[in-house]
Structure formats: C-alpha cells, structure tokens
Amino acid sequence: MSNVPRSSPYPLLQVEDAISIVLSEASSFQVIQVESKEAAGFIAAENIHARSPFPPFKASLKDGYAVKYPLTAGKKKLVGSVTTGRAGELPQVNSEQVAYITTGAPLPPGADSVIPVEWTCEADDPGYVMISKGTQVLGQEVRQIGSDIAEGELIISSGSYIGVTECALLINCGVERVKVYSRPKVAVFSTGNELVDIGSVPAFGEIYDANRPLLLAALRRLNIDVIDLGIVKDSEAHITKTFEKALEVADIVVTSGGVSMGCHDYIKIVLERLGKVHFGRVRMKPGKPLTFATTKTGSSSKRFVVGLPGNPVSCYVCFYLFVVPLIRKLSGYVNPHLPVVEAELLDSIRLDPERPEYHRSILKWNFERHIYEAKSTGDQSSSRLLSATKANALLILPSENKVLEKGSLVSAIVLEDK
Amino acid sequence: MSNVPRSSPYPLLQVEDAISIVLSEASSFQVIQVESKEAAGFIAAENIHARSPFPPFKASLKDGYAVKYPLTAGKKKLVGSVTTGRAGELPQVNSEQVAYITTGAPLPPGADSVIPVEWTCEADDPGYVMISKGTQVLGQEVRQIGSDIAEGELIISSGSYIGVTECALLINCGVERVKVYSRPKVAVFSTGNELVDIGSVPAFGEIYDANRPLLLAALRRLNIDVIDLGIVKDSEAHITKTFEKALEVADIVVTSGGVSMGCHDYIKIVLERLGKVHFGRVRMKPGKPLTFATTKTGSSSKRFVVGLPGNPVSCYVCFYLFVVPLIRKLSGYVNPHLPVVEAELLDSIRLDPERPEYHRSILKWNFERHIYEAKSTGDQSSSRLLSATKANALLILPSENKVLEKGSLVSAIVLEDK
Numbered sequence: 001m002s003n004v005p006r007s008s009p010y011p012l013l014q015v016e017d018a019i020s021i022v023l024s025e026a027s028s029f030q031v032i033q034v035e036s037k038e039a040a041g042f043i044a045a046e047n048i049h050a051r052s053p054f055p056p057f058k059a060s061l062k063d064g065y066a067v068k069y070p071l072t073a074g075k076k077k078l079v080g081s082v083t084t085g086r087a088g089e090l091p092q093v094n095s096e097q098v099a100y101i102t103t104g105a106p107l108p109p110g111a112d113s114v115i116p117v118e119w120t121c122e123a124d125d126p127g128y129v130m131i132s133k134g135t136q137v138l139g140q141e142v143r144q145i146g147s148d149i150a151e152g153e154l155i156i157s158s159g160s161y162i163g164v165t166e167c168a169l170l171i172n173c174g175v176e177r178v179k180v181y182s183r184p185k186v187a188v189f190s191t192g193n194e195l196v197d198i199g200s201v202p203a204f205g206e207i208y209d210a211n212r213p214l215l216l217a218a219l220r221r222l223n224i225d226v227i228d229l230g231i232v233k234d235s236e237a238h239i240t241k242t243f244e245k246a247l248e249v250a251d252i253v254v255t256s257g258g259v260s261m262g263c264h265d266y267i268k269i270v271l272e273r274l275g276k277v278h279f280g281r282v283r284m285k286p287g288k289p290l291t292f293a294t295t296k297t298g299s300s301s302k303r304f305v306v307g308l309p310g311n312p313v314s315c316y317v318c319f320y321l322f323v324v325p326l327i328r329k330l331s332g333y334v335n336p337h338l339p340v341v342e343a344e345l346l347d348s349i350r351l352d353p354e355r356p357e358y359h360r361s362i363l364k365w366n367f368e369r370h371i372y373e374a375k376s377t378g379d380q381s382s383s384r385l386l387s388a389t390k391a392n393a394l395l396i397l398p399s400e401n402k403v404l405e406k407g408s409l410v411s412a413i414v415l416e417d418k
Numbered sequence: 419m420s421n422v423p424r425s426s427p428y429p430l431l432q433v434e435d436a437i438s439i440v441l442s443e444a445s446s447f448q449v450i451q452v453e454s455k456e457a458a459g460f461i462a463a464e465n466i467h468a469r470s471p472f473p474p475f476k477a478s479l480k481d482g483y484a485v486k487y488p489l490t491a492g493k494k495k496l497v498g499s500v501t502t503g504r505a506g507e508l509p510q511v512n513s514e515q516v517a518y519i520t521t522g523a524p525l526p527p528g529a530d531s532v533i534p535v536e537w538t539c540e541a542d543d544p545g546y547v548m549i550s551k552g553t554q555v556l557g558q559e560v561r562q563i564g565s566d567i568a569e570g571e572l573i574i575s576s577g578s579y580i581g582v583t584e585c586a587l588l589i590n591c592g593v594e595r596v597k598v599y600s601r602p603k604v605a606v607f608s609t610g611n612e613l614v615d616i617g618s619v620p621a622f623g624e625i626y627d628a629n630r631p632l633l634l635a636a637l638r639r640l641n642i643d644v645i646d647l648g649i650v651k652d653s654e655a656h657i658t659k660t661f662e663k664a665l666e667v668a669d670i671v672v673t674s675g676g677v678s679m680g681c682h683d684y685i686k687i688v689l690e691r692l693g694k695v696h697f698g699r700v701r702m703k704p705g706k707p708l709t710f711a712t713t714k715t716g717s718s719s720k721r722f723v724v725g726l727p728g729n730p731v732s733c734y735v736c737f738y739l740f741v742v743p744l745i746r747k748l749s750g751y752v753n754p755h756l757p758v759v760e761a762e763l764l765d766s767i768r769l770d771p772e773r774p775e776y777h778r779s780i781l782k783w784n785f786e787r788h789i790y791e792a793k794s795t796g797d798q799s800s801s802r803l804l805s806a807t808k809a810n811a812l813l814i815l816p817s818e819n820k821v822l823e824k825g826s827l828v829s830a831i832v833l834e835d836k
Contacts, residue, residue, distance in 0.1 A: 002496055002518075002540050002541055002544050002545075002546065002547045003540050003544070004481070004518060004535060005481075005535070006535050006536060006538065006539065007536070036616060036631070037616065037631040037634070037635070040635035040636075040638075040639065041639070052620075054625070054801075054803075055625065055801070056620065056625060057622060057623060063422070063423075063678060063679050063680040063681075078420055083611065083652070083680070083681070083682050084610055084611050084612035084623070084652070084682065085610070085611025085612045085623060085624065085651075085652070086611070086612075086621045086622075086623055086624055087621070087622050087623030100420075100422060100681075102680035102681065102682055103678055103680055103728075104610070104612055104625075104728065105612070105623070106622065106623045117422060117423070117424050117679065118424060118425070120424065121424065122420050122421050123420055126420050126421070127420075128420065129420045143801060148799065148801050148802045148803070148804065149802075149803075149804060155804065155807070156807070160808070163807075163834060164632050164635040164636040164639065164734075164834075165632065165734055165803060165806035165807050165809070166807050167631060167632065167635050168628040168629065168631055168632035168635075168730055168734070168803055168806075169628070169803040169804065169806075169807055171616045171626050171627070171628040171631050172625075172626060172628040172730065172803050174616070174626060176616050176617055192502055192503070192522070193501065193502050193503025193504070194502035194503045194504075194522055194523070198454060198455065198589045198592070198594050199594055202470075202474065203504045203505070204475060204504075204505050204524065205475060205502070205503060205504055205505030205523070205524045206503065206504055207472070207473065207474060207522075207590075208589050208590060208592060209589070210586040210587070210589040210590040211586065213454070213455040213585055213586055213589050214582050214583065214585065214586035216455070217455065217458035217582040217585050217586075218458075218582040220458075221458065221459070221582065233503075234501070234502070234503070260481060260521055261481050261535065262481040262501070262520035262521055263481075263501070263518075263520065264501050264502065264520055310521075310522065312586055312590065316582075316583055316586070339783070340783065341783045341790075342783065342785065342788050365757070365758065365759045365760065367760065367829075370760050370789075370827065371788075372759075381566065383472075383473070383561060383566050384566040384567075385566070385567075385583060385586055385587040385590050386566065386567060386573065386587065388583035388587075389573070389574070389581075389583050389584050389587055390578070391583070409788065411785075416581060416582075
C-alpha cells in the first residue's frame, strides 16, 4: 500500500455553486392527483379554483332571529325556526315577523337580516318574542353567498404549498381532488466494512451504523417514502449491485461513507461508471468529500445520487444542505431552501481559514433584546454527534483566519423545532 | 323558539388562564419503550447514558500511515495495512516502520499517531513509502477511545426531545432501546346537521365539513395516531354515544361545532354530564366558545375533551393554541408551547376592543433590516379560511380600542413552515 491515492481529481467547489448544480439538475416534476383531504404537505401543480361559493347560501352569523329590514324594537310574531342542516320547508318572514335561526343556518325567504339573541327576550306569549333593539343595518349578521369565497375564485395557485389550512380550504370550496407534485422516493444505504447494525455485537474495529437510522428518520419526518438498503461492504461489486437495485426503485439514492480518498472508497468510482459525477468535493466544514451524481438509463426518468461523507455530523449537515433542497425542488417547491434567519453569537468562534463552517447551534428568541441568540453546541468534530444534539440551526460561518467575536450577527439555517 | 338561551353561564376566561387550566390538568404521562431508531419525535423519559464509548477503539482520522511517535521524514518500511472493518490480525508497528491505514480504521499495535497520505509519496521499492513530513505531535490524526463520547456519559437527559440526531447518537453509543413518553391518541368528530363529507352533494342548507380534514391532517403532521369518528348530527343522544365511544379509545377527544348558545349546541350539555367542564368561554378572537373538559371513568386514565368552535378559522386557531400544547404536555415536553418570536407589522391593524386577536400572518425574515416582518392575511372573519392560507404565524394582538400602527413590534406564534 504505497501506490495509494494522494490527491483528489475533483475540483473543490464553493457550497453555493455545488447547491446550484444540484438544483439545476433537478427540474423534472411528476404530477399526481390526490384527494384534497390527503393533500397537506404537497405543492399544488395547478391553479385551483373554488367549485362552489362559500357560504353557498345566505347564512346567519349568530344565534338569533331572522327578520326583514327594517325592524323596530317591540313584541314580534314568531313564524317558525330555522336550524342548520338540510333545509326543508322554510318559514316565510314578512315585515314585523321573526323566525328563530341558529348560527350557520340559511336565511328563510323574506328575511335579509338577523337580530342576535342577546337583543331579545322571551315574551309572555310563546308565539311571540320581545325585540329590545331593532335592526341597525340591512344584512346585519348575515353572511352573503360567496362573501368568503366566490364561485370560481382562485384559491390556491400552482406552486403553492398546501398546508393543513389549504387542505381545509379546498374542501370548504367543494374541491375533491387536486393535482400536486409527487414527492421523490429515496433509497438509503451505508457503506463500510466497519459498520454493524444496532442489535448486533460489534467486533474489535467495528462500530454501529448511526448514519442510516439518522437519514431514514429525517426522511420519514419529511413524509418521504424510504427504501432501506442496509449496510453495504466496501467492495466495488457490492456497491455497484446495490446502486443498480436502488436506481431501479428510487428517484434519489442517498449513501453514506466511501467518498474519501481511501483505497476502499468506491462510491465515486462506481458512480463515474453508472452516470455523471457532477462534483466530488465541496469547500465546506464538515462535508468536504460530498459527491453528487445523476444517472439516466433507458426510458426511466433521471435519478439523483448524493454520496454523503461517513462521519455522522458531515452526513447530517450535508443532508440538510443538499438532500433536503433536492427533495423540495423535485417535490415542486418554488423555494427549495430551508428558512434562513439571522442570530447574534453568544460565543466567540474561531473561524476556519480554509472552509466555511456550518456550525451546529441552539437558536432562541430573546424577548428583551428582540433578536435571535445562537449558542454554540461546542466541539464541532465531524464525528461528534453530541455537537448536533439539541441543535436547531446551522450557523453559516465564513472562512477567514480570525475569531468571530461574541455579539456578531450571522445567518442561520433553521432546522426542526425542538 | 322564544325561550332560547340568551346568555352563557360560563365565565369568560383570559386566554393565559384557560391555557394554564388545560396544562395543569394534563400531568400524567405514559412511559413506553421504543427502539432507538424509531425514537425520533419522542421525549426521553429517562436519563440515557452511553453504553459504549465512541470511538470504541483508537481510530485514524485520516487515510494515511500509522506510525510510532516520533517519526522523521524519509523512506520507511511498510509492514502491512489496516482498513476499516472487523480487525483480524493487525501488523505490529515499530519505530521507523509504517502501516497503511484508512479513515476510521483501528490503530495497529505499536502505532500511536497517523501521517496523512498527503505528507507521503510512493517509494521506488513497493515495500517502502516516502514520508515527506514527520510526526508533529504524539497522537496526531488519532481519535482516542471515548474522545467523542465516554462510556457511561450522559448523552440525553430525561425530558429532552429526541430528534433525528439524538436518535443517531443513541445508536452511535450502543443504546438499542429507550424509555420515552408515549404520544396521546386523539379521536376527532365534527357536529352539525348542516355538514356533509366532501364527495357527497350538499343539499340546500348544507356545507362541506372542512374542520375534520383540517384537524386530522394537522394531527397526522404531529405524528399523532388519529381516530376519525366522522360527522355527528346535532342530537344529544348521538353526541353522547359518540363521546362514550371516543373516550374508550382515545386520550384526547377533539370536536368541532356545537359549543355556542344555539338550541342545537349539545357539546357542553353532554360534557357536563360525562365529566367536568373546566371552561366554556375564552376571551379571544376567534374562538370565544372554546370548551375544555376532562372525564375519568373506572380504572381508565384521565381523558381530555377540547370542544372547538365550528367556524373553520376558530377551529384552526384554537387547535394550535390549546390542542397542540395539550398534546405536547402529555407527550412529555418540558415546554409545551409553540415557539414565539417577535415581528414588525407591515400593515396597520385595528385592534378588537374586547378580545385579544390571534391574527393570521405571513412571517418573513428581512435580511436588510435584520428582523421578522409580518404581513397580515387580510380580512380575518372566522369563517374565512383564506385568511389562514399561506399564514405561518399567529400574531398575538392585545385587545384595545385603537389602531396598532404599521411598524409596531408584536409577538408571533410560529406555525409550520411553508
């Protein structure tokens, strides 16, 4: 082992350039139709218009009495009652008459306004009711047809995120099914002769594979269908076979390990043969050996491979920086990036002179100072998962040969809330 | 219908007091054991210590050559190679000898330091390697046993959130299973004679039930097991029967509609009989008729009922303000509240003189001004779901008889990212 690799043939890309390459490759979306009630979390692939107006009939905003405007105070004849639900025969309401009505019920014919129950009291005769305050304006406490949403109104535009409220809005307006962008399927495997699954007893020289569980858990939290392809030994044949299998079933293949320069690092070698390696090194800390490739065989659609470094923290940082935007782009997000805010450092941090660092940190809003404060999670070794625990943000630290003083303002990528 | 309800017997509570009541009732947690790889999203119910140190052996941080410190530059004898994986017989490394080693592989006996591959080159004799730069410090490029995590070290304390990185950390340290707080099961039903499910054709006076799909989607996004009990007619008997069924299978029952003062509003009446109604009105906009009750029958644990108002926006706001913290408290969160930040108003907003308003808004970080800006979603009618679409925050607006000027700083509850 004297003639071993000593330098990488891959140019060292800037993070922004590397992310741009990933996103520019990811342009094809697949459109599917889902039921509106299952649409939360998807991106709309069409402009969606209200099929029915809301409300679909003149409805009372209050429990009270439906009347014809104008109506003065006094004892009024009760001609019936209208409650919510399938409206059978409704009472006719003429001047000086009232009909009891509940919130949301349709206005009976003749009525155009509602007197809230608080403005009324019981009369001595049960066929009557005492109105203590008459109508103030025509149409009071009445929701006009389509006043919330008109029939045909654009309610969700193509490219918008469908959250739980948008999902309810669709149903509200009678939209039963919608076209959305499908989410990519993701296959995951780890490479490394040293890896064993938790539950096994590691021999000397072996460690537990923590990356695959991390990636699978993170993908599931993004509601992504995952295919777990296990641990693959450091052999060109095994890795090739697993890639071939993965590329058949998944849109994106995410691997961990095997991207460095060691003589057992086969990911890049295999990918060069199976497809196009767009980059194999990125100027970032952690995550330098990050690798990105695409493949295209026969009539199948383009596939994406992200080869994450084997150190768990590098794996985690690169996942959020590259894999999440790739997934979001393929899922139809107009802005595939995670949210970024700014925060004031609670610690002084020595910058890395060569690579921008994605520093794990705990972000918290300070209500006295009206700003986010960022607390470092300490020692940032790329093997040290403790530095990623409790972290809810990645600070973007520039590469410079200096200490960034406590109190400096830095950009922070917001990860999940804890 | 003259002798109808005209005032509520329930006192009007402040929002903070109402939330406190809900949280103080929710004190019992159930502890379950889950596999570490399935633990993401749970709260730890025990202090968790590393079962094995990490790394579990002295490991190389680089691809390079394992050596015994000190080693000067020059041509050195190659005594073997160590790659990652089950370490069979390792070469013995003495002074002036080197063994090839890959990142993460265990140091062979005799070696204590690693010369990175970049400091070496091929020798003319394949049994040798040229070292261009000797050792600088003892232990260089070597990760000592337990240097990231010591055996027995506290890695996650009871009450902490287990995110995807914590899940990986557990596995990293050989922890196979952990005790966590179970998440409550939630049953959901809507009440209202006027409601039909999407897919049916509404008759005159009927509308689609949008609340149940909203609640079910929101609960699923929180990884909550849901039980969908459908639409229940406004009948005391039907509602009683559905509650009895729901309380048998779920920890929390969330209903929508039927909490106002109409003659068909049976939720409060039924709950008064089945358990204890803690409050039936809250000084908030929207959401005034919000109802909260607990029940306890036989040997079953305490159950919680949140009666949400029937207007979709009220339903949505009260869900995030009350149901989410209740779920989080029962799930073991030390801080059950959603994150709150501050934002500057981009619009002037007329305050409600009687009730604090939870104003739907779009929060966005302004990188030039280094603050969050909040854009109102417009007309805030409680039936108007359009006001909740695109919203990612609820502004907490105080009740006062004035206009809150554009540029004012307000607190904002952060909802899901869009």
